[in-house]
Amino acid sequence: MASGCAWDSLDAHLLRVLHVLLTEGSVSRAARRLNLSQPAVSTALKRLRDITGDKLLVRSRGGMTPTERGASLLEPVQIALEQLERIAAGPTGFDPATSRRSFNLATPDYLNALLLGEVVADVHRLAPHVQVAFHSMTRSTDYPGALEAGELDVVIGNWPNPPDHLRTTPLFDDRLVVMMRAGHPLSGAPLTMADWLGAEHVVPTPYSVGQRGVVDVFLARERMRRNIVAQVPYFHMAPYMLLQSDLVFTAPSRFAAQYADFLPLALAAAPEELPPMAYYLLWHDRSHHSEECRWFRERIVRIARGEATPVPARRVA
Numbered sequence: 295m296a297s298g299c300a301w302d303s304l305d306a307h308l309l310r311v312l313h314v315l316l317t318e319g320s321v322s323r324a325a326r327r328l329n330l331s332q333p334a335v336s337t338a339l340k341r342l343r344d345i346t347g348d349k350l351l352v353r354s355r356g357g358m359t360p361t362e363r364g365a366s367l368l369e370p371v372q373i374a375l376e377q378l379e380r381i382a383a384g385p386t387g388f389d390p391a392t393s394r395r396s397f398n399l400a401t402p403d404y405l406n407a408l409l410l411g412e413v414v415a416d417v418h419r420l421a422p423h424v425q426v427a428f429h430s431m432t433r434s435t436d437y438p439g440a441l442e443a444g445e446l447d448v449v450i451g452n453w454p455n456p457p458d459h460l461r462t463t464p465l466f467d468d469r470l471v472v473m474m475r476a477g478h479p480l481s482g483a484p485l486t487m488a489d490w491l492g493a494e495h496v497v498p499t500p501y502s503v504g505q506r507g508v509v510d511v512f513l514a515r516e517r518m519r520r521n522i523v524a525q526v527p528y529f530h531m532a533p534y535m536l537l538q539s540d541l542v543f544t545a546p547s548r549f550a551a552q553y554a555d556f557l558p559l560a561l562a563a564a565p566e567e568l569p570p571m572a573y574y575l576l577w578h579d580r581s582h583h584s585e586e587c588r589w590f591r592e593r594i595v596r597i598a599r600g601e602a603t604p605v606p607a608r609r610v611a
Contacts, residue, residue, distance in 0.1 A: 390421035
């Protein structure tokens with residue numbers, strides 16, 4: 295019976311010799327086909343017999359006949375050789391037009407939904423059979439673990455301190471604005487830091503344990519505290535909470551502009567001391583060299599930086 299240690303010595307050369315011997319049924323023919331000497335093939339056969347604990351081929355009138363064990367190995371050996379050839383050949387290339395890949399992207403909900411729509415439109419234009427699945431992020435979301443496990447392909451974030459072991463590339467910067475109802479006592483004039491700190495704030499809960507947002511990191515560093523009246527789990531709840539109160543909400547300008555277009559809201563520039571929000575793309579080393587994932591990352595980067603070709607609008611009859 296073959297030992298565990300013996301199997302460790304089974305390599306691609308021996309598999310190739312075994313495959314040719316099983317298909318040719320002759321040491322001499324196998325030697326010619328492999329461009330080896332007959333003694334070399336006989337030596338390889340002896341090693342294979344020692345490894346498997348079976349004769350594999352026995353003499354017959356027509357040359358050599360596979361044993362039952364030998365015949366049963368023909369298919370798995372052929373499959374193993376095909377897999378080894380695939381490994382040695384490397385990537386075969388990614389064709390967006392024919393791919394049916396599904397990409398998984400997670401992002402906080404304060405990212406402008408119009409931007410995500412542009413990503414989908416651009417990807418669908420170039421890869422019509424590809425699916426893009428967006429995943430929500432909550433306080434319990436372990437996005438570094440999901441990237442490492444392959445459950446997510448990329449994450450869009452803007453936390454001041456992303457995990458060091460993840461790869462990043464910048465997307466764009468967005469300034470902060472303060473949202474409030476039209477006619478709010480603070481509307482119509484630039485906000486000072488004192489005005490902003492003293493206002494009644496609605497704030498989002500953190501998206502990730504241990505990852506504070508840009509504003510919270512700034513306030514902690516400067517040892518300042520704003521007047522928090524309410525917390526919400528989703529950014530998209532906050533604009534509606536401003537309509538019947540004097541609450542204010544500090545948000546990225548692209549997000550705020552969406553709501554100011556159809557709600558009676560006023561926008562004021564945030565105090566100049568507050569830093570901008572820098573967005574970036576995050577991914578794990580496991581997908582860094584994947585041609586498919588690299589293509590998807592490049593599409594997101596080009597859209598976010600305004601470098602992609604716009605998708606033509608459809609005419610309505």
